[in-house]
Amino acid sequence: MEGRGHIVHEKAQTLPPPVMSVGIARWLKDNLFSSPSNVVLTFVVIYVLWLIVPPFLDWAIFDAVWYATSRAECWDTGDGACWAVVVTRFDQFVYGDYPVSERWRANLAFVLLFVALAPVLFDGIPWRRHLVGFSIAYPVVAYILLIGGFGLPEVETARFGGFLLTIVIGITGISASLPLGILLALGRQSDLFIIRVLCVAFIEFIRGVPLITLLFVASTLLNYFMPPGTSFNLLVRVLIMVTLFSAAYLAEVIRGGLQAMPAGQYEAAKSLGLPYWKTMRLVILPQALKISIPGIVNSFIALYKDTTLVIIIGLLDPLGIGKATLSDTTWQGLSTEVYVFVAIFFFLCCFGMSRYSAWLERRLHTGH
Amino acid sequence: MTDQDVPTSQEAVTGTISDEVVIDITSMNKWFGDFHVLKDINLTVYRGERIVICGPSGSGKSTMIRCINRLEKHQRGKVEVDGIELTDNIKKMDQVRREVGMVFQHFNLFPHLTVLENCTLAPIWVRRMPRADAEETAMRYLERVKIPEQASKFPGQLSGGQQQRVAIARSLCMEPRVMLFDEPTSALDPEMIKEVLEVMVDLAESGMTMLCVTHEMGFARQVANRVIFMDEGQIVEQAPPTEFFRNPKSDRTKLFLSQILHSEA
Ligand SMILES: Nc1ncnc2c1ncn2[C@@H]1O[C@H](COP(=O)(O)OP(=O)(O)O)[C@@H](O)[C@H]1O
Numbered sequence: 245m246e247g248r249g250h251i252v253h254e255k256a257q258t259l260p261p262p263v264m265s266v267g268i269a270r271w272l273k274d275n276l277f278s279s280p281s282n283v284v285l286t287f288v289v290i291y292v293l294w295l296i297v298p299p300f301l302d303w304a305i306f307d308a309v310w311y312a313t314s315r316a317e318c319w320d321t322g323d324g325a326c327w328a329v330v331v332t333r334f335d336q337f338v339y340g341d342y343p344v345s346e347r348w349r350a351n352l353a354f355v356l357l358f359v360a361l362a363p364v365l366f367d368g369i370p371w372r373r374h375l376v377g378f379s380i381a382y383p384v385v386a387y388i389l390l391i392g393g394f395g396l397p398e399v400e401t402a403r404f405g406g407f408l409l410t411i412v413i414g415i416t417g418i419s420a421s422l423p424l425g426i427l428l429a430l431g432r433q434s435d436l437f438i439i440r441v442l443c444v445a446f447i448e449f450i451r452g453v454p455l456i457t458l459l460f461v462a463s464t465l466l467n468y469f470m471p472p473g474t475s476f477n478l479l480v481r482v483l484i485m486v487t488l489f490s491a492a493y494l495a496e497v498i499r500g501g502l503q504a505m506p507a508g509q510y511e512a513a514k515s516l517g518l519p520y521w522k523t524m525r526l527v528i529l530p531q532a533l534k535i536s537i538p539g540i541v542n543s544f545i546a547l548y549k550d551t552t553l554v555i556i557i558g559l560l561d562p563l564g565i566g567k568a569t570l571s572d573t574t575w576q577g578l579s580t581e582v583y584v585f586v587a588i589f590f591f592l593c594c595f596g597m598s599r600y601s602a603w604l605e606r607r608l609h610t611g612h
Numbered sequence: 613m614t615d616q617d618v619p620t621s622q623e624a625v626t627g628t629i630s631d632e633v634v635i636d637i638t639s640m641n642k643w644f645g646d647f648h649v650l651k652d653i654n655l656t657v658y659r660g661e662r663i664v665i666c667g668p669s670g671s672g673k674s675t676m677i678r679c680i681n682r683l684e685k686h687q688r689g690k691v692e693v694d695g696i697e698l699t700d701n702i703k704k705m706d707q708v709r710r711e712v713g714m715v716f717q718h719f720n721l722f723p724h725l726t727v728l729e730n731c732t733l734a735p736i737w738v739r740r741m742p743r744a745d746a747e748e749t750a751m752r753y754l755e756r757v758k759i760p761e762q763a764s765k766f767p768g769q770l771s772g773g774q775q776q777r778v779a780i781a782r783s784l785c786m787e788p789r790v791m792l793f794d795e796p797t798s799a800l801d802p803e804m805i806k807e808v809l810e811v812m813v814d815l816a817e818s819g820m821t822m823l824c825v826t827h828e829m830g831f832a833r834q835v836a837n838r839v840i841f842m843d844e845g846q847i848v849e850q851a852p853p854t855e856f857f858r859n860p861k862s863d864r865t866k867l868f869l870s871q872i873l874h875s876e877a
């Protein structure tokens with residue numbers, strides 16, 4: 245055979261991959277034990293986790309006390325976390341001072357929120373086109389449910405509190421600031437001098453001022469621009485300020501995305517006869533927003549957590565409820581439990597947003 | 613230098629040229645800042661003409677054809693397309709752009725849309741064509757450029773030659789009266805140039821009015837009824853291809869042809 249020509253007559257067989265190249269063993273080897281230094285690192289991390297995790301689980305779960313009427317009773321029962329404080333005050337953490345008899349309205353609004361969000365966030369939803377109609381109507385539905393009208397007794401917004409308040413401010417701020425941010429970003433690139441200057445001035449002003457000062461001066465500032473005699477409810481003021489604040493940041497994030505668009509995309513759209521707004525809506529924004537997703541979600545997460553600042557102007561967000569709880573002599577001294585609980589709530593919301601954005605980025609990837 | 617330098621194997625395209633004026637450019641001038649990029653351009657294009665524009669890099673070829681669909685604004689003189697004068701009037705500008713297709717060196721497909729969606733976007737949103745009709749038209753043109761099987765892929769998954777053919781189909785879906793090509797094969801690997809040129813020859817045979825900036829002299833010989841040579845913002849010379857290649861009049865043309873035909877051989 246050697247030195248002779250060689251011709252293959254049969255097609256090569258398709259074989260399954262060797263066993264070691266897939267499965268858990270392979271994954272462990274590739275990720276945790278790929279080199280001597282990696283092996284050392286793996287063991288150090290395991291040791292540190294061993295030091296931290298079991299005691300934490302003992303505190304948080306195994307030695308924890310779930311039901312008690314006071315801190316003293318808790319400490320008599322066990323030496324772990326005293327979740328009784330959270331269990332007892334749970335309704336307040338969720339609804340604040342929202343009237344007990346009307347809480348079903350908040351619950352219903354919360355459930356409907358998911359019905360409204362689903363068709364906006366996911367494109368595989370059945371009857372999506374019809375559901376989007378509901379999404380558009382949702383702000384009105386939620387307003388009526390939460391505040392009143394159509395026979396529902398009015399609930400003053402001053403009684404909103406806890407997670408309810410966080411979600412109202414967070415979701416309103418997010419959904420209002422995105423379109424506003426897009427308009428500001430487009431305005432900043434406009435050919436019209438006046439529009440460009442106004443947008444830049446607005447963005448720079450808002451970015452240059454801490455949110456908390458905006459919240460403080462909200463009433464004076466807003467009354468300035470509104471017809472005399474208009475008086476603003478505190479929650480509305482907060483919603484407007486949080487929205488404007490977030491919109492200014494979003495505008496800058498989206499501007500980055502717009503600037504990354506090659507001129508050829510505009511030229512191709514123009515050469516097909518697409519006018520400006522259609523070019524933006526169909527060609528430029530879908531791409532610019534897609535590359536801006538990480539920055540946009542980053543801003544949303546920041547906004548969501550910034551809602552806790554309203555505690556300073558006297559609204560009872562979850563931290564406000566926590567503070568009130570801790571000043572009650574029955575539960576004094578349980579700040580760890582209270583703040584861990586509030587932290588878990590925020591973490592779940594923000595982690596959810598982060599996961600969604602990662603999913604969306606993968607979903608929109610088109611191989612370029 | 614004679615015509616024999618580059619053998620033309622294909623048969624020349626002989627379309628009918630009507631006496632209807634499609635594009636009329638008179639004394640057009642343009643500046644980029646202080647730089648006088650187009651100097652007194654005069655050009656009349658009749659329906660059915662296939663014009664190849666060549667010239668050294670930086671001579672203003674792209675700028676000139678981009679003035680025809682107002683991707684660039686001229687500052688002096690007059691540009692009329694189908695009797696519509698191009699001015700700052702946005703309505704008229706969009707009207708002209710609907711009738712003038714353009715193919716770019718770098719394809720400029722919309723990467724977030726599938727091939728089919730690239731082709732149906734403008735018919736649906738500009739011509740207000742029902743989606744089903746637009747898709748049918750798109751498939752017809754994708755077949756014409758020989759890639760109907762790629763319709764549901766994204767541009768990023770196609771080769772350069774395939775992308776350029778999609779770009780041609782996308783323009784054709786608007787059923788334009790004129791097609792502008794700006795170096796459509798310059799960004800392609802040699803083996804892909806042929807597939808794109810074939811599509812363009814086919815288009816020329818169908819009677820499309822075409823203005824094509826290219827250095828593919830074989831294509832010029834086969835397809836063009838007129839070759840225009842530009843240098844330093846001027847139209848230096850224009851002639852039918854046989855005459856243009858066999859008997860160039862100006863020294864600048866001769867120099868350019870000797871360089872380009874030499875490198876082509
Ligand atoms: N947007 C622009 N701004 C300034 N100068 C430009 C611009 N576009 C092109 N030019 C200049 O105008 C000249 C002609 O460009 P172009 O029409 O692209 O030439 P060609 O297509 O013949 O290579 C070149 O010198 C180029 O640098």
Ligand SMILES: [Mg+2]
Binds near residue numbers: 673674675794
């Ligand atoms: Mg050019």
